[in-house]
Amino acid sequence: MRNKTRLLNILNILLIILTILAALKMLFFGLGLDEEYQVVMAYRNARGDRLFLDMWEPHQSSAFLCSLLMKPYLKLLGTTGVVLYLRVWGTFFHLFISLYLYMVLKAFVRKEYARLLAFIYFNTIPKLIILPEFGIMQVWFYTLLSLFLIRYYTDGRKVRYLVLAALAFALNVLSYPSCVILFPFLLLSLFRFSGREKWRDMGIFTLVCTLCGAGYLGILFTYTDPKELVNTLSHILSGDITHSLSLREKLLSWLRDILRLSVLWAGCRLFALVFSIHKKPDAAKTYCLTLMAACGIVLFYWGVLKVGYPPMHIHLATAAAAGLIARAKARKIQKEAASKAENIPLFLHATTGAILSLLAVAYLTDLNLMESIPHAMPAAIYGTVLLILTLEQKETRKPSGWLLVMLTAWAFTAVFGKGYTLRGGAGNEHVLQSGGIFREGPAAGIISNYIAAYIYNSDWEDWQTYLQDGDSVLIMVDQLSSLGTIQYLFKDVEISHFSIVNPTAYDERLPEYWTLYPEKFPNVIIVDCWYGELMTDPGNWMMRYIEDEFGYTQVNDGKYIRIYRK
Structure with a gap:
């Protein structure tokens, strides 16, 4: 006993x-x-x-x-x-x-x-x-x-x-x-x-x-x-x-x-x-x-x-x-x-x-x-x-x-x-796969797998270089890419999309939304781009809008993002 x-x-x-x-x-x-x-x-x-x-x-x-x-x-x-x-x-x-x-x-x-x-x-x-x-x-x-x-x-x-x-x-x-x-x-x-x-x-x-x-x-x-x-x-x-x-x-x-x-x-x-x-x-x-x-x-x-x-x-x-x-x-x-x-x-x-x-x-x-x-x-x-x-x-x-x-x-x-265990996904099944840390920003102190942490930290640095407080920003995410909406918290910026759920829609509803709320019209659009190689379909609606209607005057490539500025 x-x-x-x-x-x-x-x-x-x-x-x-x-x-x-x-x-x-x-x-x-x-x-x-x-x-x-x-x-x-x-x-x-x-x-x-x-x-x-x-x-x-x-x-x-x-x-x-x-x-x-x-x-x-x-x-x-x-x-x-x-x-x-x-x-x-x-x-x-x-x-x-x-x-x-x-x-x-x-x-x-x-x-x-x-x-x-x-x-x-x-x-x-x-x-x-x-x-x-x-x-x-x-x-x-x-x-x-x-x-x-x-x-x-x-x-x-x-x-x-x-x-x-x-x-x-x-x-x-x-x-x-x-x-x-x-x-x-x-x-x-x-x-x-x-x-x-x-x-x-x-x-x-x-x-x-x-x-x-x-x-x-x-x-x-x-x-x-x-x-x-x-x-x-x-x-x-x-x-x-x-x-x-x-x-x-x-x-x-x-x-x-x-x-x-x-x-x-x-x-x-x-x-x-x-x-x-x-x-x-x-x-x-x-x-x-x-x-x-x-x-x-x-x-x-x-x-x-x-x-x-x-x-x-x-x-x-x-x-x-x-x-x-x-x-x-x-x-x-x-x-x-x-x-x-x-x-x-x-x-x-x-x-x-x-x-x-x-x-x-x-x-x-x-x-x-x-x-x-x-x-x-x-x-x-x-x-x-x-x-x-x-x-x-x-x-x-x-x-x-x-x-x-x-x-x-x-x-x-x-x-x-x-x-x-972790949520799952490639290289994200358990804690032993974690080899990196988010150093700055909203997720500072969080441990992740090496590549996710490296991309996050690189994107943070690029935001500090190419974006300014007060910008109106639209980030194009599609769930499968490395680009995430958490980046909206990297600077004090206006969020220019009607919904930040990932994935979300990029189509004619965006101009409709901007017509309803003109203050939401973006002056910066960010897309997934690895070392100059575009990681999204150049023929999709968003990319066509950027090239044909957005009227950007400046393009900057970070390590994993491309920034179009109007």
């Missing part, structure tokens, strides 16, 4: 140390397109560009948090190091929510389980982006929403928790507008659990959400009007080329991913059954072995195949499935431990809501279903709580060994993914 206790203590200490190291890695390693997109979008808003008027980005409603955090930093320090600054804030938010998750869950499951689930939550990062980006913000606010509702129904029905849940839902919708589909589901949950107070609770929740929506529209209508807002929304929808799949194509993609997930899950389940074939079947052992096998698959993808973080998250799907399957046995647990069983429906609804959130995200995102699974991370957490409530009997004095082993294995898997 003492040896087991000592081993658990050692593992806990090791988990804490590795978690700290993984958090530091998230602060200092890698810079991806979506992170760059969120930073530049928030920067536009922080320096005065108006939401749904000057800005036509499809995710701009999520810019509020980064924009608020940026404003004091920009006034004090400018843009240098702003990415690292936002990552520190994101880490703080994620830690706070993880601790709050622990505080809530320990009232329903043993502290050992709640602690490990909090570690798992803290070490699971959607898209491996820790600054307040729309993906992780959606997870944060859904987690808070569900935890506030759980507290409301289990802690004396204090109205403040219901109000906080409604506020969290409003922020969830701002982070990912398609999550508005959760509203009827949440009303159904209130109807289900509030009993005699159901109409009052539904009314309070609806009123708070309505006031939040009206307040947001009121802010927008201080500088625009309904007709202009509708026109801008039309421009946003027509100008977004990042989500070009039809509903049919998305459904086919989802079906392929669901089939792949099903095959992998069946393999994990078969492994668990074969492993315990010589012994009496044990539900806890079978579920735990299934999830541990899923963790093994994930580690194989991350550590051996080295495909980067996003492509494989079967362990999260397996955890959610385990809880939902275990729910079918809830009648048995109701007889043995009614005090625990009465909480099962709450966590079932929380799990279901997280799955609906995944569908909302998957509909709008350009990621496939497998890569989107971390957006339903709360489903994995709550599904595991369902599993524990089903398996743990009231009279059990000690935690289940199998559950502890499974949660520990899952926690270390999450730490490995967070601490070792």
